[in-house]
Amino acid sequence: MSVPYLMNDPKGYIPASQRIPVLARPFVSERAKKTLDIVERFVEEECIPADAVFAQQIKEAGEAHSSNIVGRFESHPSVIEDLKKRAKELGLWNMFLPKNHFKEGAGFSNLEYGLMAEYLGKSGTASNMEVFAKYGTQAQKDKWLKPLLNGEIRSAFLMTEPQVASSDATNIEMSMHKEGNEWVLNGQKWWSSGAGDKRCKIYIVMAKSDPTNTNKHKQQSVILVPADTPGVTIHRMLSVMGFDDAPHGHGHISFDNVRVPESNMILGAGRGFEVVQGRLGPGRIHHAMRSIGSAEKALEWFLARINDPAKKPFGEQLSKHGIQLERVARSRIEIDSARLAVLNAAAKIDEGDAKAALKEIAEVKVQVPSMLMDVLDRAIQAYGGAGVSQDTPLAHQWASGRTMRIVDGPDEVHILQIGRNENKRGDTLRKRIVAQQEKTKELYKKYGLKYEDPLQLNRVNGGKSKL
């Protein structure tokens, strides 16, 4: 009876490993292919059916508690624990730590894990474990990474602040100063994702340790703050388009003279930017591939809808309507080319590191969420009322997807970065075109042609009129 969950083709089930784009195949090991197929089966057969169960367990926990909000956030949906156990049994655990940088992971490359993340994006969650694995001291790893890798506790990364434009991280205001061998933190953070969960025991916090440093990228540090440290207050949970995302949640947290030992510092004072950069590169690839998965899921639901025999506006099933078929086709095209872009960025990271792939990562950071929004919007529209309601996964996918255009820097930041980076070639190209035009003039002479534009030579050279 497992077949129907996996059917994806009129001819039956074609495993994920056989649907890898041709260009990406040389980059995928046999072991990764096997794991990929296990991931796909696990997601389609066990995770997706459990999604509504998860939502309902939280809802009922809220209704059962005297405070709905407390009930929702204190809930421990048992279906998740069961799935975790199952994932461990299947060997699907901590696959995301790329093999060329981490010994703690499952030994897959970013590209290989990316392929798996696409399927996880049809259900999943995220993680800050890269930070510990990449930059943690042995003591930090022992204390926090182990229980994290075991799924016993959770962590939250606290960077965004409500009162400044923290998309430009040089703007953050939370302060930390040294008193004795302790650091003292003051300020506030929001969009602390995961902070709602009672098992979220450790915060990774960015703050300004050296606010007057003339190098704006050396003013920040990243430090570990246990969630139960005195002075830490979770004020409220933020909602995303009406969803509270309980029990995970997005916290708004203040720090009032919060003291932590200096051994909690990650990598060293003033090296906050380094930590953030190292975390964001692969993380963005994982986000992007999950978004690809979310888009594929939206397209699947879209296709299911237009083939519903009960839905026949104007006497014809929706799959006969050209408007719908055009939207299906554009979705197919956009998803496929976005996936290749993400896999290419992943391969670039695997080849070198996140820094070498800055351009490629920024490109998919902009391209993918925007594509996802378009595909989701078409699917929602095909479902009408059901599309915006709790009866399809689309509304929640949309809300989560929408934040992808904001988190880790809004689109505009990356667009400007890409634009400015590309523009560095501008002057060089201008000179090349001028040189080509000079050669054209020589050829005109050689071939005895009339040059009609005596005033306008070297227009891209900024040449003034020489009359």
Next chain:
Amino acid sequence: MSVPYLMNDPKGYIPASQRIPVLARPFVSERAKKTLDIVERFVEEECIPADAVFAQQIKEAGEAHSSNIVGRFESHPSVIEDLKKRAKELGLWNMFLPKNHFKEGAGFSNLEYGLMAEYLGKSGTASNMEVFAKYGTQAQKDKWLKPLLNGEIRSAFLMTEPQVASSDATNIEMSMHKEGNEWVLNGQKWWSSGAGDKRCKIYIVMAKSDPTNTNKHKQQSVILVPADTPGVTIHRMLSVMGFDDAPHGHGHISFDNVRVPESNMILGAGRGFEVVQGRLGPGRIHHAMRSIGSAEKALEWFLARINDPAKKPFGEQLSKHGIQLERVARSRIEIDSARLAVLNAAAKIDEGDAKAALKEIAEVKVQVPSMLMDVLDRAIQAYGGAGVSQDTPLAHQWASGRTMRIVDGPDEVHILQIGRNENKRGDTLRKRIVAQQEKTKELYKKYGLKYEDPLQLNRVNGGKSKL
């Protein structure tokens, strides 16, 4: 002094072979990389400066002749002959015949030639030689393919007809019937590209040989018609957005009892669709990669413009304007992901054949020209009046690029094909979602949850209300 033509990076010249996307690298041989770099140099250093010379030679030939039109179309711009000679010297000749299907070619794969075609797209022309090489008899090859490969004559492919929707080739009306051992053709064709050139000696013509065959894809044949056969009349040349594309040209041609021997048949009567499909697959990849090259060139001119020190609206160089930088960034993103899609389609053809890559080819057929239009439009807009005039290559690139959304089937044909093909999965996916929902119901029971939607079960199953 050759350096400036090649500069493409603030640090100097980075050869094309080092800029191949990571994903594509395993598919490119060392020999192809070397040739690719030669192609790039040849295009940037010799072809691009000659483009304006070519245009001016035609213009002056028109002015020198008593009939401007005749003069333009009879011109043999000597700069082209010189470039051909140079290309042959450099070993750049007939590179486009893919190695796994042809012995006549230069031995490159579709992907490898695709990379080169990107550069050729900054100047280039196309070809029908695949048809001869792939489907021609030895006699046909001897008579026509040799002089074609030597560049002595040219050919035109005549498929489109003005009076029907020939985007769906089953609609073509030109007839051919057998009389003795001759085929007799009647009808008309237009958009016969290349027919303007006096050296265009041979037409490859699609016509209906068996109009009543119940299989609509067996009614057509493809046959060779020498241009000077009695009954063939070129009525006029069509323009593209005001450009006549002389001397190449786009002809409108009628056939009035045109007789050719039956040995001129390609592949066999009734096999016209096969011939067309075999020609179009790789051809579309080449078109698409040339379009990528055209887009890169447009972006280069765009960047050159916004760095022109003489252009400072509102006191600031255009490269400081956020509106322009956003357009640069979006162009960068769109080109890069389109290129990966084309290379993936090329690799898919190389792996199997054009038929196996139908989906991928159709996708890039839609994606790439539309992307090219967007990038060109932004560049044109940045140049203002110069952008639409003869002073930049952009206007002509736009006109040629616009036809790419039409030739070999307009976008809509491919969109519907992709949509319908994708829709084949619809019923399967619907069943999968239903199965997942059934499992959800079981899990609700297992976890003791309340199912809130008794009326709405299996909504995508078309289930009626059971009240």
Next chain:
Amino acid sequence: MSVPYLMNDPKGYIPASQRIPVLARPFVSERAKKTLDIVERFVEEECIPADAVFAQQIKEAGEAHSSNIVGRFESHPSVIEDLKKRAKELGLWNMFLPKNHFKEGAGFSNLEYGLMAEYLGKSGTASNMEVFAKYGTQAQKDKWLKPLLNGEIRSAFLMTEPQVASSDATNIEMSMHKEGNEWVLNGQKWWSSGAGDKRCKIYIVMAKSDPTNTNKHKQQSVILVPADTPGVTIHRMLSVMGFDDAPHGHGHISFDNVRVPESNMILGAGRGFEVVQGRLGPGRIHHAMRSIGSAEKALEWFLARINDPAKKPFGEQLSKHGIQLERVARSRIEIDSARLAVLNAAAKIDEGDAKAALKEIAEVKVQVPSMLMDVLDRAIQAYGGAGVSQDTPLAHQWASGRTMRIVDGPDEVHILQIGRNENKRGDTLRKRIVAQQEKTKELYKKYGLKYEDPLQLNRVNGGKSKL
């Protein structure tokens, strides 16, 4: 201290009546202008500040009740009752019943009320009272319209059904049959907006009374069903992108042998389409103008954000970023032209009736919600995390606005209707162009010119080749 709420211009307060587009001015009475200014003040000074209060009262009612859901939907936010009283004092009550069709209303035209609705769209709610006022018998009016007009009870219009494509209302399945002098209803409805409110006492229900009538538009009737009739069950409340819209709510309701007297019939059996059409025309104008108001509010918040002195990514306030200014400008352009389109449609209804304005109404039904989505998306993006959260009104505006592309027929239905209607002119225009081309041929002769296209005459006439 009332000034700041109204400031809308650097020079201070310019009342709404002075900002009416020039084209619309001849259509607005002095009395309507005065009321418009009162509406604006009331909305900006009293309603908008109360919006968050309303949300918080519902939230706290949910937390205070043992069931959060019941608590939310049973809440009677006192702030709303206070605002109602205030509105009555100001004479702002039941303004929406257009003067040329109703005596119960405040005597304004659709265009005049439309101008007011724009401001109400910055806070408001909707109504089904048109149906009673327009089609109700005196007995029906006495029983239901009076308490509705007094705001003592509420109503819900039940048309949409989950299991069919009810966007095409000929598809609805809920049945009604006569037994004695009673009608018996069976079936289910959803998206019964307003049904969550405990004061919602009366449903206006569309069902099939004559399912075999050969005229598909005569099979339906609209009938009144008191909410407490036996057999009526509210199963659950639907959410919109995560918002439950309590206490108003969107119900999913089943009817199991629900009996109502025949005097509850509206207008007469088989006349359901007439009722729906009469309701939808003006209703769509009101929706559209409220959406214009929502878009203006989004733009106001957008402008407020980019002028926040604390938000300076890359060292420059957002209002200096060209990307943001472009989005502001495009929003301004799109809102202004959409408003004119709605006012023109309103004037067309005022001049004749909703039927005469079918084209104009359908156009704004498509144009306005899509415009609203674009403006909201830009504003949300400028706010980053705050934009999707409960800290701005934008997320909830987006969710509500998104449903406007679905309710009263999804975009696609109206697009096809407009397209088909416009297409009725197609054959006529084709003939006109042919006639013009025939005249061109005569002129060619008259002026002694060469006609180059002998084969292609009357191309749009479908003429075949005449060779």
Next chain:
Amino acid sequence: MSVPYLMNDPKGYIPASQRIPVLARPFVSERAKKTLDIVERFVEEECIPADAVFAQQIKEAGEAHSSNIVGRFESHPSVIEDLKKRAKELGLWNMFLPKNHFKEGAGFSNLEYGLMAEYLGKSGTASNMEVFAKYGTQAQKDKWLKPLLNGEIRSAFLMTEPQVASSDATNIEMSMHKEGNEWVLNGQKWWSSGAGDKRCKIYIVMAKSDPTNTNKHKQQSVILVPADTPGVTIHRMLSVMGFDDAPHGHGHISFDNVRVPESNMILGAGRGFEVVQGRLGPGRIHHAMRSIGSAEKALEWFLARINDPAKKPFGEQLSKHGIQLERVARSRIEIDSARLAVLNAAAKIDEGDAKAALKEIAEVKVQVPSMLMDVLDRAIQAYGGAGVSQDTPLAHQWASGRTMRIVDGPDEVHILQIGRNENKRGDTLRKRIVAQQEKTKELYKKYGLKYEDPLQLNRVNGGKSKL
């Protein structure tokens, strides 16, 4: 036999005066309505059939001359002279000078003439006569305006310069200095539209007379330069997407010590900006309404095509294809709302002057050409090859329409102007929202609610955290 040219509705001919949007009707006199209907008949019955004749006369003139270029530009297509005569007979002459500013015109308002310009946009040309009529001295009017109004001579407005960003007119470099009672001009201009015509006898030239004036808008003057003044050289004609627009043409002209008497100054030295502004306001409205007409024509051709019985891809006429109907519908919506925007801007000018309508004019300057491009692109695509060729008017319409996004300032200039203007309200709106939030806080207290966001007060006020 005149009927078919006018048919525009399945029911026959509905005159233009009966199709005026409801909102605009109060602004149109009976006399204007009558003229409007005459204009429509004249355009549909006489001008449109003559369009191809005009093109062919120029083409044949080119072929008949030893130099094609000279032949084309020296041609005087007799069909135009015949149409002029006919227009004068019908009383259709110089209708564009608005009644509230000019006594020389036909006495119509900008809105009234705008309605006529829509029809003229299906064939027409433009004019600089406003400048003479509005700012000319009596002597200037006697000498130039009279023969212009009689159609005996033509004029060209010379503002754009190739070597600077002259979209910002403060950047222009052409100089003029006083020597005795003469002004001496030096520099170059391009895009001098109309300068190709041999009857173009007078240039209206903008140059810098006071380049060091601290007020950047007082440095320029506008002066009359007869085309045959020594030192004036027309170097070449610019093409637009391959069209040379002969004999009108777009000239590239240099000025080498060109001397004109000081009586040729318009309005006074240093008042060039005033002249330009006064010309551009109504001129932009006329351009915009002609573009509306061009879009309507494109839609008409689009509709004609999809109803061509000979065009049936996939066995169904194009008018049955949902993709095409969606494009028709979107075109209809976009044209209708753009027209209202232009008419509203015209009414605003009529009410006050161009300065009072700056916002509205800038909005339509951006909105209309972009809408026109979209509508044309859809029509071109439906025609396939015919759409880009000389066989439909669409390609030339596209080329001309594309320049509308550039002339009189490119889109970006107007977008920034609108954005900055709108942004002036930003700080005011921010304060208003803060005041509304303060009131919300008071209401929270009044209603006994919990304020959850102690840290985040006055977020749009730029308030810092107060912890």
